[in-house]
Amino acid sequence: MVTLGEYIWMDGASPTQKLRSKTRVLNLADPKKVSLESFPEWGFDGSSTYQADGHKSDLTLVPVSFVKDPIRGEGSFLVMCEVMNPDGSPHASNTRAELRRVLDAGAAKEEPWFGFEQEYTLFRGRSPLGWPDGGYPAPQGPFYCGVGADEVFGRDLVEDHARACVEAGLMVFGINAEVMPGQWEYQVGYRGRDNESADPLTVADHNWICRWLLYRLGEKYGVTATLHPKPVRGDWNGAGQHTNFSTKSMRNTAGGIAAIEKAIALLEKKHAEHIALYGHGLAERLTGKHETCSINEFRSGVSDRGASIRIPAHVSKLGGGYLEDRRPGANADPYVVAARILKTICEIV
Ligand code: ADP
Ligand code: MN
Numbered sequence: 382m383v384t385l386g387e388y389i390w391m392d393g394a395s396p397t398q399k400l401r402s403k404t405r406v407l408n409l410a411d412p413k414k415v416s417l418e419s420f421p422e423w424g425f426d427g428s429s430t431y432q433a434d435g436h437k438s439d440l441t442l443v444p445v446s447f448v449k450d451p452i453r454g455e456g457s458f459l460v461m462c463e464v465m466n467p468d469g470s471p472h473a474s475n476t477r478a479e480l481r482r483v484l485d486a487g488a489a490k491e492e493p494w495f496g497f498e499q500e501y502t503l504f505r506g507r508s509p510l511g512w513p514d515g516g517y518p519a520p521q522g523p524f525y526c527g528v529g530a531d532e533v534f535g536r537d538l539v540e541d542h543a544r545a546c547v548e549a550g551l552m553v554f555g556i557n558a559e560v561m562p563g564q565w566e567y568q569v570g571y572r573g574r575d576n577e578s579a580d581p582l583t584v585a586d587h588n589w590i591c592r593w594l595l596y597r598l599g600e601k602y603g604v605t606a607t608l609h610p611k612p613v614r615g616d617w618n619g620a621g622q623h624t625n626f627s628t629k630s631m632r633n634t635a636g637g638i639a640a641i642e643k644a645i646a647l648l649e650k651k652h653a654e655h656i657a658l659y660g661h662g663l664a665e666r667l668t669g670k671h672e673t674c675s676i677n678e679f680r681s682g683v684s685d686r687g688a689s690i691r692i693p694a695h696v697s698k699l700g701g702g703y704l705e706d707r708r709p710g711a712n713a714d715p716y717v718v719a720a721r722i723l724k725t726i727c728e729i730v
C-alpha cells in the first residue's frame with residue numbers, strides 16, 4: 382500500500398531549536414504491521430535548517446519513533462527522526478542522542494518515568510487569542526479551567542489537537558485552559574496505566590510530536606502556538622513545562638519519600654546547571670511571582686507552587702510516588718531536561 386510518512390526532526394535554530402518536517406512516500410507491504418525498519422533513512426539539506434554549511438550540506442534523518450498520522454489517516458505515519466552526520470555520528474543539534482547516552486550509562490536501571498505539562502499560548506497575529514487588539518483583557522482569575530466564550534479562547538483547536546493526539550496513540554494525560562487568557566496546557570507521559578512504561582525517550586518523543594501536531598492543526602485556524610516562557614510581560618502568568626518524574630524506588634510507597642528527598646538534595650546542588658538548560662529567556666518567567674520560585678533560589682515543598690520542586694500532596698500522604706520540577710520553561714527541550722534530571726539524580730557524568 383502506498384501511503385505517506387511525515388518525517389519530523391529538530392533543526393539547528395538558536396537559542397531555541399524548532400521543528401521541521403517533510404513527506405516521504407512509503408510503499409508498505411501491510412500498514413498494520415509496521416516497525417521502525419519500515420521507514421527508510423532519508424537525507425536533507427542541513428544548510429537550510431542552520432545545521433550545515435552549503436558546501437557540506439547533506440545530513441541524515443534516522444527514524445527513531447513513530448505514531449499513526451491522525452490528519453492523513455489510515456496507513457499514514459508521523460515519524461520522529463534523529464539527525465546524524467554523514468559518518469553516522471549524532472549531529473551537534475541531536476539532543477536525543479545525549480538522553481540515550483545517559484540512559485545507557487545507568488539511568489535506565491532506575492526505570493525512570495516522566496510526564497511533561499506543556500503550556501503554550503495561542504496567538505492570532507500579534508495578540509494572544511481573546512485579547513482585544515493592542516489592549517488587555519480583564520485581570521487573571523476566571524480563566525484557568527474556565528468555560529464560556531468570555532473565559533476561554535481557542536477551544537476548537539485545542540479539542541482538535543486532543544483528539545488528534547489520542548488517535549495518533551500519543552501518551553496524552555490531560556488538557557486544561559491556563560491562568561492567562563489564550564494559554565493552555567496538555568500533559569504527556571505517565572498516565573497511570575498498569576504495565577505501561579513512561580520512559581523518558583518515548584515521552585520526550587511524544588511531546589515533540591504533540592508540539593508538531595499543535596502547530597500543524599493551527600495552520601487550519603490561522604492560529605499560531607508559541608512556547609515563549611513569558612509571552613506577555615507584566616502581571617500575567619508565564620508558560621512552563623513542569624517536568625514530573627519518578628524512579629522505581631520513588632514509586633515504592635514503602636520508603637519512596639526517602640528516594641524523593643535524596644533526589645531533591647542532589648537537584649539543589651546542581652541548580653545552576655539545570656537553569657542553564659531549562660530554556661531561553663527563563664529569567665523572565667522565574668521571578669518568584671505567578672506560581673514560580675525566583676531563578677536565583679532553590680526551594681522544595683509539599684504542595685508548594687512557589688517552589689522549584691513540588692512534592693504533590695497525595696505523594697507525601699502515600700509515602701511515595703513522583704516529584705515535579707517546576708523550573709523548565711515551555712520552550713525547553715524535553716530531551717535536554719530529562720537527560721539533565723537523570724544525570725543529576727542518578728549521579729551520571
Ligand atoms: P498539576 O497539578 O501540576 O497541574 P497535572 O495534573 O497537570 O498536575 O499533571 C500531572 C503530571 O504528573 C502528568 O504529566 C503526569 O504524567 C505526571 N505523573 C503522574 N504520576 C507520575 C509518576 N509516577 N511518574 C512520573 N510522572 C507522573
Ligand atoms: Mn498541570
Ligand code: MN
Pocket residue numbers: 498500559566
Ligand atoms: Mn499549568
Ligand code: MN
Pocket residue numbers: 498623705
Ligand atoms: Mn504542574
